[in-house]
Amino acid sequence: xxxxxxxxxxxxxxxxxxxxxxxxxxxxxxxxxxxxxxxxxxxxxxxxxxxxxxxxxxxxxxxxxxxxxxxxxxxxxxxxxxxxxxxxxxxxxxxxxxxxxxxx
Numbered sequence: 090x091x092x093x094x095x096x097x098x099x100x101x102x103x104x105x106x107x108x109x110x111x112x113x114x115x116x117x118x119x120x121x122x123x124x125x126x127x128x129x130x131x132x133x134x135x136x137x138x139x140x141x142x143x144x145x146x147x148x149x150x151x152x153x154x155x156x157x158x159x160x161x162x163x164x165x166x167x168x169x170x171x172x173x174x175x176x177x178x179x180x181x182x183x184x185x186x187x188x189x190x191x192x193x
């Protein structure tokens with residue numbers, strides 16, 4: 090929870106880059122904000138890929154682990170989605186889907 094609050098504060102802090110005075114400085118601000126948003130999305134995907142599995146040391150308990158395969162699949166799907174929206178090219182979208190064996 091605190092990480093989300095800090096990330097939100099980082100994104101929304103300051104004046105939005107407007108008082109910096111130049112287009113270049115504003116573009117620099119936007120780049121930093123977008124990197125923060127990307128990091129937040131990676132954290133969300135990681136959270137979706139977490140699983141509860143039996144604890145070998147204590148069979149009566151479970152531990153939470155990252156399912157690496159599921160995490161990779163979620164990242165690939167996210168990339169495919171971005172490419173599809175950015176290019177609006179069904180060929181690029183379908184080629185990526187086929188290459189990574191991802192179903193819609």
